[in-house]
Amino acid sequence: MVLTGKGSYTGKRNETFVIEPIDLHTSSFNIHVEDVKYNGKAQKPKVTVMFTAPSNKEIKLVKGKDYQVEYYDHTGSPTQDTEGYVKITGLGNYCGTIGDAGEETCKFRMIHNRLASEFQISGIHNCVYNGEEQTFRNADGDCTLSVTCKGKTLVEGTDFKVSYLDHVNVGKATVLIQGIGDYAGTAKKYFRIKPADFLAAYQSGDLYIDYYEDGGLPNYITNQLWYLLEENVSLRYRYSYLEPGRDYRIVMKNFNKTGPGKICFVGKGNFKGTVVILENLYAEACNIGNYRVKINQNQTIYYTGKAIKPLVQLNEYAYDIPSDFYQTKVEKGINAGNYSYEITLNEKLFDTRDSYIKTKKGTYEIKPRNIEETKISPIAAQTYQGVAVTPKVSIKFGSLKLKQGVDYTVSYQNNHARTCDSSESAYVVIKGIGNFSGETRTSFVIK
Template sequence: MKKLFVFLMSLCLFFSQLTLPEAKEKSSGEGESHYHTVDYEVSESKTKNVRFRSRNVLPKSYDARTENYITSVKNQSPFGGCWAFSAISAAETSALKNGLAADKSEIDLSELQLAYFFYHRVNDPLGNTEGDQNIIVGKNAGQPDGYLQNGGNNWYTAMSLSQWPGPVDESKAPYVNDKNNYPKFLDADLNYLNTEYAMKDAVFLPAQDTEGMKQAIITNGSVSASYASEGMGALDKYFYSGSDKADHAVTIVGYDDSISRELFGDQKPQKDGAWIVKNSWSSRAGDGGYFYLSYDQPLNSVVAYNYMAADQYDNNYFYDGSVGMQRLKTRGGSLTAANVFQAKSGSGKYPEFLEAVSVGIAGADTNYSVQVYTDLKDVSDPYSGTKALAQPVTGFEPYEGIYTIELPDKIKLSQGSHFSVVITLKNKSENSGSIFVAKSEAGSWISAEEKTAPQQSFLFDGSGWYDTHASEFCNRIKAFTELNHESLKEQARRITAVQIEKISSAIYNGKKQTPAVIVKDDTAALKEGTDYTLTYSNNINAGQASVTIKGIGNYTGTAARNFTIVPADINKLNYGSTGTKIYNGKPQYPDMRVTNAGIVLKKGTDYTLSYNNNTNAGTAAVTVTGKGNYTGRAVKHFIISRRGVNTLSTGGISNRTYTGRIIKPSVTVKYGSKTLRQNTDYTLSYGKNKNTGKATVKVTGKGNYTGTVTKSFYIVPKKTKITYARSKKSKKLTLKYKKMTGASGYQIAYRKKGTKSYKYKRTSKRSYTLSKLSGKKSYQVKVRAYKTVGKTKYYGSYSPQKTVRIR
């Protein structure tokens, strides 16, 4: 334990912390380019131009177009793929410059394939990067066109291309200038297996190193770079803004020192001279798709690419599957890093040979030294094998970047054995060493997910090796091998050399997918379990799945193939009933039960719901849109039935006084607190409501309401008038009053003045004599008419009260 503690303390003192830059998203002024700057500054070389020095004096101008090294101008619209167009254009130019393609008319590489597999990364053919991903973050996450819209960065692109995922011919993955007609999936075989060329070197040039960039353009034919395009019009032929907020990637194919600063509009640069820039806004933009960019315009993420033939090497061993610009730098002295690999190709009789290595150098003016150790006895000790090179391979690189270092001798690797690539880096002037490493990192537009493992990457502190898995990063060190091709017939016995037919796509069903793999040795079909075994991974969810074919019996080695699990069609699933809803004046959102072979789908994860015509009574629609493992749309319908008027409330219906005319009272109809509209939501019809007695009004539903309900009220007699009130006889009072039409009788209310309670008498006659009253007292009297309906009497209003003194 003490020894481990001392080692860790020594490590902390020996190495500086990891630099983990945060990506910052910018979008172009055209609204079509989405380029992201990264908080990283490339070290400036003090011995500039050593790598690219091709002549002592630079010419005043250079244009790679005149040497037929530049392919046609493309159009990235309507997507944000400037970064892919810039990188692919540089790849095409490098292939032409290096004689890999005879003529520019013969080469057209796919920008779409680069963008797709940058964000849909699959395990490499040797199976060393399972789980490493570049994940879209932010507004484009989960979107089918996210890989075309999320944008990129030149440095990150170089990190990805160093894995040889492409490029492929345009015909295999053509770009589509249509937002509604782009491919949502690409065949997995378009990644790694069908590439036309392979990236050899990617040199990261300081943006301020104008002379170095000129030399790089002359040597490589072009460089990728980014600049701030805000304020630039599509037709501008000269551009300068002075802004350093890079938001658009382009390819610089030449330069001209004589371009006058006066040509750059109202805002002029300080000096003459401009870069000749190939854009990706179509040949209608600028000057045939090109424009001049002032030397004074700040640049960002300048990369010079160098390509080789795809069959230069057979295998690329690496662990750094994700992208990023993290680097490890020593506080002082050199840095020694190593990767340990297991040889997975070849056979005992026909082995593979290590011919070159690659390293991500993260500091300027760096001396390097490479040694290889084979047949390691301890995979935790990169020094524990046989030293394969009599002398280490040494060299010098003035610029940061990703470099292929060719070995003087082919190093034989036995299948299944472990070997190490040990690289020592030291800055010539700073007395330090820097290497690019891969580590999981969360950003604002992309997150890198790096799945490290023990016994892969190591750092040496002078006394022992530290396994970087403990710090969850790995070195950007690669090994390039070639297989022995002396006997094609015998070589066919290696599983990597036999024919493995394209694996059919599978449809997501929530279960592990294990599609058949057809393996043939010439015309003879190999048998699973006898000649090979299959191991599937990432084979449940929609997307790219993989299968590892491992030779057994008469076959040896492993091969990895990918296949596609396509999302299930949402139209072919089972749907539960939504039931019938009753109109309630609000939008109705019935839930939808969706199942796939008995598996209940989860709303929000597997599908989303949207509704139409779901407020008023009638047929409503719910659209089920597939999400994640499901695709397509299914439209289902449900019924919103009309609400019965018997559930409504009515107001305004009360007894009315006889008028001699038909009475049609207004009615207030409500559903809850909402007052309904007559002739829109309901209609009214009336009975023969003229005579005294029972009257009716019928409410009939309309529109969103149905049924009828009849409400009753009563027409009561009019108020009568007392025409005669006299007390002519002792203790009696005689009354006369006006006759009321339709009245069944009259009620007389009387009381002794000063008392509270009335006494009542009823009569059907128009006059009445009250008797047994108290003499010499005053009485108050009033009369009202009534109508008898059945056993119930309905009264009109009382007449004005009269006071009479009794004899």
């Protein structure tokens, strides 16, 4: 890690840090070893190692890269069902060994009867999101799946057990039917969880809209109305509040200068469909001159060597005006300098009268990058030959190689004698120009 001084500070400082590997013994790992059918030979069943990251994302580890496997007692007995086990050792970003202490998760069975791959399973179907875990059970909690093997109906808890993966949110869910008792192995089946319909949920009472603003909402469209919708109106689906942007978005429809429009909540992610929240809304007279312009979230824009097109927004007080209210044209910029933008109010949402200004123009600035943020290659030792020594320098900003006379100029200090004969080191002084500013220097040796 390189710390570079700015403002009242100069120079650079290198610091190091260590990324430690993750130990397999933590509870974040889920290990599964497939059961197998006895065949009289040493067997190496499939091993799956999953890691749950702090973000709750499931990561499947790669054998040979993230871990290695050793098998023990893996031939079995010709007369009875037996157990083998594996020892898993972390590699690379993972460390530790699991399995040598007899952990249950590292055992597998070698059986003489049936495997779960021979199960016939019915009763699995697609579901609609309801905010809860989707499981195939009745009101009494009994499994509604039908599992048979070679014509025999199997019993949950005696012949198999059921578990699920990814079975809450919209998407592909997994049912795991694991053989127990006289059966071994795991069968996988899949079903889809489909989005819940906003309108149907609203009509049934599952979707509830909470209003926190006394006196209702105005019947004309303003940015203040938008804030009321975002900050003082919330949606609750069954027992949980929904998150704007993730579960729904606010959409304006059918607006024009003479007729009314409406505002809707449109489902996203686990939801679909539309609920109309406000109708018969009319445009409000508006002057764009009343709004401020916010560029790049009010952050300074610096030269990067690549094309830049910053976010340009209208702002009033502490609030950003929704982007639906206006259109922007922004000139892309690469080099340090000023570039133009233009903002025009959406006439479908505002009554932009002839006496009102509906377009605002301006410029934004790309500032030069400080030359201290570049990387200067070390200068090889120079040989003194009776005249001033002026070595060339090589400077990069990322992968971009800077050009002398375009991006910087150079001058020299203490370059008229051998370093050992002088009380001071020799330096190249580098001054940024064009897309770079400021000044830095680097030392070199004169022999």
